[in-house]
Amino acid sequence: MSSLILSRRDLDFLLYEWLDIETLTKRPRFDAHSRETFDAVLDLCEKIAVEEFAPHNKKGDQNEPHFDGERVTMIPEVKAALRTFCEAGLMAACMDYEFDGMQLPTVLQQAGFTWFNAANVATTGFIFLTVANAGLLLAHGSQDQIERFAKPQLSGRFFGTMCLSEPQAGSSLSDIRTRAEPQSDGTYRVFGNKMWISAGDHELSENIVHLVLAKIPGGPAGVKGISLFIVPKYLVNEAGESGERNDVVLAGLNHKMGFRGITNTLMNFGEGKFTPNGAPGAIGYLVGEANKGLSYMFHMMNEARIAVGLDAAALGYTAYLHSLDYARTRLQGRLPSGKNAAQPQVRLIEHADIKRMLLAQKAYVEGALALNLYCSRLVDEEKAAADASERQQKTLLLDMLTPIAKSWPSQWCQESISHAIQIHGGYGYTRDYNVEQFYRDNRLNPIHEGTHGIQALDLLGRKVVMTDGAGFELLQATLRATIARAQHSDDAELGQFAQSLTAALERIVAVTRTLHGAGDIGLTLANASAYLEAVGHTVLAWIWLEQMLAAHGKVGDFYDGKRQAGRYFMRWELPKIYPQLDLLETLDKTTLEMTDAWF
Numbered sequence: 001m002s003s004l005i006l007s008r009r010d011l012d013f014l015l016y017e018w019l020d021i022e023t024l025t026k027r028p029r030f031d032a033h034s035r036e037t038f039d040a041v042l043d044l045c046e047k048i049a050v051e052e053f054a055p056h057n058k059k060g061d062q063n064e065p066h067f068d069g070e071r072v073t074m075i076p077e078v079k080a081a082l083r084t085f086c087e088a089g090l091m092a093a094c095m096d097y098e099f100d101g102m103q104l105p106t107v108l109q110q111a112g113f114t115w116f117n118a119a120n121v122a123t124t125g126f127i128f129l130t131v132a133n134a135g136l137l138l139a140h141g142s143q144d145q146i147e148r149f150a151k152p153q154l155s156g157r158f159f160g161t162m163c164l165s166e167p168q169a170g171s172s173l174s175d176i177r178t179r180a181e182p183q184s185d186g187t188y189r190v191f192g193n194k195m196w197i198s199a200g201d202h203e204l205s206e207n208i209v210h211l212v213l214a215k216i217p218g219g220p221a222g223v224k225g226i227s228l229f230i231v232p233k234y235l236v237n238e239a240g241e242s243g244e245r246n247d248v249v250l251a252g253l254n255h256k257m258g259f260r261g262i263t264n265t266l267m268n269f270g271e272g273k274f275t276p277n278g279a280p281g282a283i284g285y286l287v288g289e290a291n292k293g294l295s296y297m298f299h300m301m302n303e304a305r306i307a308v309g310l311d312a313a314a315l316g317y318t319a320y321l322h323s324l325d326y327a328r329t330r331l332q333g334r335l336p337s338g339k340n341a342a343q344p345q346v347r348l349i350e351h352a353d354i355k356r357m358l359l360a361q362k363a364y365v366e367g368a369l370a371l372n373l374y375c376s377r378l379v380d381e382e383k384a385a386a387d388a389s390e391r392q393q394k395t396l397l398l399d400m401l402t403p404i405a406k407s408w409p410s411q412w413c414q415e416s417i418s419h420a421i422q423i424h425g426g427y428g429y430t431r432d433y434n435v436e437q438f439y440r441d442n443r444l445n446p447i448h449e450g451t452h453g454i455q456a457l458d459l460l461g462r463k464v465v466m467t468d469g470a471g472f473e474l475l476q477a478t479l480r481a482t483i484a485r486a487q488h489s490d491d492a493e494l495g496q497f498a499q500s501l502t503a504a505l506e507r508i509v510a511v512t513r514t515l516h517g518a519g520d521i522g523l524t525l526a527n528a529s530a531y532l533e534a535v536g537h538t539v540l541a542w543i544w545l546e547q548m549l550a551a552h553g554k555v556g557d558f559y560d561g562k563r564q565a566g567r568y569f570m571r572w573e574l575p576k577i578y579p580q581l582d583l584l585e586t587l588d589k590t591t592l593e594m595t596d597a598w599f
Contacts, residue, residue, distance in 0.1 A: 163212040181216075410445035
């Protein structure tokens, strides 16, 4: 029986036949690896995900973490699964050898981690936060901070968090109030509250390393005055041992509709319940320079945004496989050409509308996974670039794609899961079947790490104009290179799809000029979400054209399925952008001019 979690065949196609990640082994950073080591890691990830993570996915959802005012209690399977993961060395999979890492390509690590996301996205959240936390410290922390806080995370002794939002500020980080008061010994005392902190408290690890955004009194106003601090749950001595309790307190758990197996917390820093070194205030350590905290945190946030896209792709993918399996086994009704009740019922998958929904799911989830693996490959090319110019190009393209890689899967893989519920019929929204949980879990992803609207503002308001439009030009050139390959192929259909993508791209370029020529930034950005969706669909059409080129000339059901999903996207999905672009081009003020009193 094929897996209901993820398709290994599709992963192999994306990694080896499309992205050709074996060529990365020619780069010095990855030259110790081969197809054999890559496959071994994928095999290991699949095995642990299937045996340790998937079995408690539903149990974790039905038995949320509990806080009795003193400690958090969780089902024991979470700790056992994470221990197996850490003992396998996977926490440091793509880290340098000097940090006891495997120095694997990021794209291979992310492909492997997609197994865990699809099997149990809540338990996997502890992993993602820890890897990203350690990665930030490796990039921006001091050597002492790396030794005391990053390395223990990579070994699995400590776990990590990222603490940005506050109850009164939400996504508006310029309005955070958490303060960090400098001390004579070079440390800081941190006071404030942080909200929506995933993995903020638990007893799964020896220590928890919080990365906290705070303002040093007297610094610049707004985001320019934000600094970044390490604030551990337990203080760590020079020998790397956890000791005295820091003044970091769990105030309570948030009860979300999804991701229910991971603690989501309100954290109080410096409330005085504990007095480390005899004084109130949580002891914190400045990362890098003062007032540059948000730029450092973006190292983690950009990684987080791709991870959210992979979360969504994984949840959409497993929902697709569940609905495909159900449609293949459930007998219901008869075809319009055979309504004789004396005849046996047919399988759901034989009905045209079920095929439509399954094909849409396939197009959404395989496209979303491909996009995020492509972005992960860009991270590797950025790291292993031969010179500064190449590195700059990869960074630019990654910057352009990040808001799409985060938001498009969050939106359209939710549509995939909605189709999965529909295919299950009345069973789909019962807890006896898995797809309703996938829907609840994934509904968080349009909000996680910057809402859909924030990503839209980022794309239209910042990314398309950054470096005098160089990133936008590079994205166009990247799409046009694929278009040229399709036009020069011996497949007339690919040539037609290349024309469709060309028309879409040209329309986007024209509308972008109109929007930024409005002379009113409020009007330009008023309908940015529609812009994000239109550009996102165009980028996914490019991703599908890339996959169709990779499948060109190859024989078998798998490749036929790829071609059909690509046809669906080009014929059914890409045309959806034109009403959006037509509306954007008019500089419509309907939403902008709406007033509070009219609602």
